[in-house]
Amino acid sequence: AKQFTSGRIKAERKAGGDPVTEADIALDKVLRETLVQAGDGWLSEETLDDPVRLQKQRVWIVDPLDGTREFVEGIDEWCISVALxxxxxxxxxxxCNPATDEIFLGSRQTPTTLNGKKVSVSQRADLQGATVLASRSEVKRGEWDRFMDGPLSVIPKGSVAYKLARVAAGLEDATFxxxxxxxxxxxxxxxxxxxxxxxVVDKQGRPFTFNNRKTLVTGxxxxxxxxxxxxxxxxxINAQKTT
Structure with a gap:
């Protein structure tokens, strides 16, 4: 990804209005050629969805460049996100965040590491002053206004994948x-x-499942x-106040 210069690359618009760059497309191609083995399925933001994946036991779920807006603007809050x-x-x-030289890795068999060093989520319980990562775009739209007066310490940051990685490493306490x-x-x-x-749960408090026909999840x-x-x-409590 470093062959592409963050902040100096043109972005086009996808059908939904989200930006896409030549880096997104190139990384998608490289990852697919590198990762996929015979019998594997593939689900990527930058690849036309193939329903054949629904019949596969193993499926790679990839965002070749999460945080494209930040990448285009030269903000170092974007990453390459790969899951099995x-x-x-x-x-x-x-x-992997190439802009900050951070690589987060983890699995059910191996503990999560940051650049090879074992890390852990925060063990904090108290919400007062807890650091919570928020979407930059959601903050700009005013969706976090009701959380700005406490008890949480809200930190805007790009890329939901990068936010989750930082929470996994205990760098911040939570994200939602x-x-x-x-x-x-x-x-x-x-x-x-x-x-x-x-x-990690969805908006309704349910654990996630993956490789679904509909890829959109509710928070x-x-x-x-x-x-x-x-x-x-x-x-x-907050949801009850806004309904």
């Missing part, structure tokens, strides 16, 4: 989004968080095990 799902469950994930995301946005990050003992909440009940209670 087996029978609908993510079993391994890798997230209450708007829909696609499987490729969250699969690798969820694998990393779960590999360090963290908890996501991720944090360490000790904060989970407090954070989900806060979000439930």
């Amino acid at each position: 799902a087996v029978d609908g469950q993510v079993v391994a994930g890798g997230i 989004t209450l708007v829909p995301k696609n499987e490729w946005d969250i699969a690798a990050g969820i694998a990393l968080v779960e590999a360090t003992g963290g908890k 996501m909440i991720a944090c360490g095990p000790n904060m989970f009940d407090n954070l989900t209670t806060l979000l439930e």
Whole structure:
């Protein structure tokens, strides 16, 4: 990815309005050629979806460049996100941020590491002052205004995959989004968080399954095990106030 200069590359618009660059397309091609073995399925943001994947036991779920807006603007909050799902469950994930030289790796068999060093999710329970990563675009749209007066310390950051990786490494305490995301946005990050003992659920509090026909999911909440009940209670109370 470093052969492409962040902040100096033109972006086109996909049908849904999201930006796409030559880096997205090139990385998608390289990852598919490198990862896929005979019998594997493939689900990527930058590849036309093939329903044959639904019949596969092993499926690679990839976002070749998550945080394209940040990449285009020269902000170092973008990453390459790769997950392996087996029978609908993510079993391994890798997230690389070339701009910051960070590589997060983890699986059900191996602990999550950051640049080769073992890391763990935050063990914090108290919400007062807890660092929570928020989507830059959601903050700009005002969707986080109701959380800005406490008790959380809200930090805007690009790329949902990168946010999940940072939570998995204990660099911040939690992240959540209450708007829909696609499987490729969250699969690798969820694998990393779960590999360090963290908890991740959807907006309704349900665990995730992957390689579904419809790839859109209803939001996501991720944090360490000790904060989970407090954070989900806060979000439930907040949701009741806004309905």
